[in-house]
Amino acid sequence: MRWFMFDIVPVEIIHSIFDYLWMNEILNSFLNINDYLDNVILSYNDSFINFNLISRPLFYLICSRLRPHQVISLILSDSDDTPGQCQLFFSRFSIEQFNHLRALTLIDIADDSELLFGDLDKIESLNFLEITPKHYNRYLNIMPKLTRFVVNYQYVVYFESYIYINRIQLPHLRHLTLKCCSYFQLKDIFRYAPMLVSLNISIIFESREQIEIFVTVNHGKSPLTLTNLSLSIDVSSDCDRPSVIISRNHLERFLFHMPSLRQLELIVNSDGNNNLSYGDRWEMFIVERLTLLRTFYFKFKLENVYRNSQTVLCHFRTPFWLDEHRPWFVAYDLRRSLLFTVPHFAHRSIVYSEMPVLPHSTTLPIEQHALLYNMITELTFDSIKDEPDYCYTEVEKLVLIGLEINRALIDLSRVQYLSVNSSSWSLDMIVKLIRYSMPCLHHLSFNCRLSLKYSNSIIPLEQIRILQMPFFAYSTNNENFDWIQIFSRVERLSITVNSCHELAILIDRFNNISYASFTINNSCINVRRNLWEPRMTREWLVRNTRRLTTLDNNSFTCRFDNNNIFKVYLWIGEDCKQQITLLNTRARENSTNDMINGIQGMFSNNLRTNL
Structure with missing residues (x-):
């Protein structure tokens, strides 16, 4: 009732x-x-x-x-x-x-x-448009009426002549995100969008000359009204990398005409000059030029650092950086040569044998170090320690490399995604672990060759909705194993198969899948089965699967990708x-x-x- x-x-x-x-x-x-x-x-x-x-x-x-x-x-x-x-x-x-x-969002x-x-x-x-293009899109431009425009490329691309700005006034645009922006686009952005208050851009440089153009893009103009800036910088792998170094001076010259900034995020992904780590110089610049700044996040990949962690961090232990009203805590990862603010850029993924941040490598007070462990959402078990320093309480994805799990370290009942990366785990062991210790798990990935040793009494895992098996084609005795008895409620399947015939069988057996991705392992076909494979088409799928044969023409769509390896993507409904x-x-x-x-x-x- x-x-x-x-x-x-x-x-x-x-x-x-x-x-x-x-x-x-x-x-x-x-x-x-x-x-x-x-x-x-x-x-x-x-x-x-x-x-x-x-x-x-x-x-x-x-x-x-x-x-x-x-x-x-x-x-x-x-x-x-x-x-x-x-x-x-x-x-x-x-x-x-x-x-x-x-608001309209278009993905892929x-x-x-x-x-x-x-x-x-x-x-x-329409005033908000967000697009994630699959490829270069020549029709993509900012419309004058938009207040918010977002373009997110899934992969890093560099377009020397890529234009989003039609060189018309954009009087309403206030928020702009361009992942893969070009340095010369900035001049048009600042010129034609006078009301812009939030800018999020990623730029790839190929030469020292491009960096010089970038840092002087607004010189001689009126100060910008930006209050929020997120800037990510990288250097192209095709350029002469030793000659293209991002320095603190470059960033300061670019920021010089942005006195209204209240929130700033700076990321240098490669080739950062050692002077980016000079906290005292950053302090002087912020006090003099960015007086309204309240939030400052940065992550710098440094080159040729010859100082230890304590020397690097000493300039970030002043009252300016540790102000109790807006503390900007910093950490330095010597192994990766990374200098970054915490907790904003603290690691979200970690290998168990490592530590999120070594105690002497951060200005964060030791009584707050548990915060860094609580930010870990992905944990890889590669070894076992006798006495864990902290417990990981927020892990959503667990990756198994070794055969043991320290249950005192992690709350398994919170894990939603399990990735098995070691063949030492038999299917029987995995099923029992999930059944009795992981009630929230719904995503399972076997990133290894499977050992299909299983007890006589099959334990179904109806909680699993997403199943990934990229090494299925290499596993032994999989033809006679009834996967559907264990994974009867799987809705999303991603799997590598040995043949088109195997693909058709799995479509019929996993009769609850709505989404499927099949990779056909042609090399395995030639070596193990020596089968001649038919040409995969939509019509072939309909003819060779019971499930798709019963559907009307509009009840499933498919996509074939033959770049390097052959893949089939399916989106399936019902009759x-x-x-x-x-x-x-x-x-x-x-x-x-x-x-x-x-x-x-x-x-x-x-x-x-x-x-």
């Missing part, structure tokens, strides 16, 4: 709850509970829709209920998990229908998107009748606790765009 407690809650309050949720979550948690809630959903006008990593049935559910004029935030993704999603979405809707859209968008980007100008309300049944019963299958937990967690939801 707890389902119906919402019948007495006013519509306005329920809509206020919906304001903290994506439409995916609203439909999953509240749809088909009763007529009252269905009508409340129907009358909700401010829809935030996130199609990233979405199951195909839920994608169809949202599309069937979607009213374009009610959508104010939309995320679309053509990632390997959801290939062809954008094309499928725009076969149902045109972008012009979303006339109240304020292809380079053949001229029509889409050309039509974005027609949406008068029409199954899909209707699944969607109509989804809410009834959800437990009351699931719904309540979703509501309790909504206030910590940080995924929604602030509009």
